[in-house]
Amino acid sequence: MKINDISLPLKGKCHCGSVKFEIKTNIQGLRRCNCSICSRKGFVMGTALIDELVITSGKEFLNTYKWNTKIAEHYFCKVCGINTHHKRRSDPNQYGYNIGCIEGFEMSWIENAPFVDNTKMSVIDNFKD
Numbered sequence: 001m002k003i004n005d006i007s008l009p010l011k012g013k014c015h016c017g018s019v020k021f022e023i024k025t026n027i028q029g030l031r032r033c034n035c036s037i038c039s040r041k042g043f044v045m046g047t048a049l050i051d052e053l054v055i056t057s058g059k060e061f062l063n064t065y066k067w068n069t070k071i072a073e074h075y076f077c078k079v080c081g082i083n084t085h086h087k088r089r090s091d092p093n094q095y096g097y098n099i100g101c102i103e104g105f106e107m108s109w110i111e112n113a114p115f116v117d118n119t120k121m122s123v124i125d126n127f128k129d
């Protein structure tokens, strides 16, 4: 079994299972990021277009964290605290999602998740609305 042997839609859930989602596209665009929030989360992200990721249950358990420019939206489960996905500030037409949430995915399959230097995505000093 390899990354793209997982049948579509990909099925994802938070740790406690309160939040479930599906992704209509193959696993792609794996990356790590060093912005101030991703550094703390530390997970490897996959990439999906906004309309390719659908919350199938537990929307009411999702909380959103916005900060600084308020463009990125970081979603996490209120019960278990796991970050499931986020709308990207670098491209608000995309979600980054937590690859560790995907059913059947093995973390050991990650051979190459390029490190994206997004320190500029960290807190912006003197940001003006």
Ligand SMILES: [Zn+2]
Pocket (backbone or CB within 6 Å): 014, 015, 016, 017, 018, 019, 077, 078, 079, 080, 081, 082
């Ligand atoms: Zn949860």
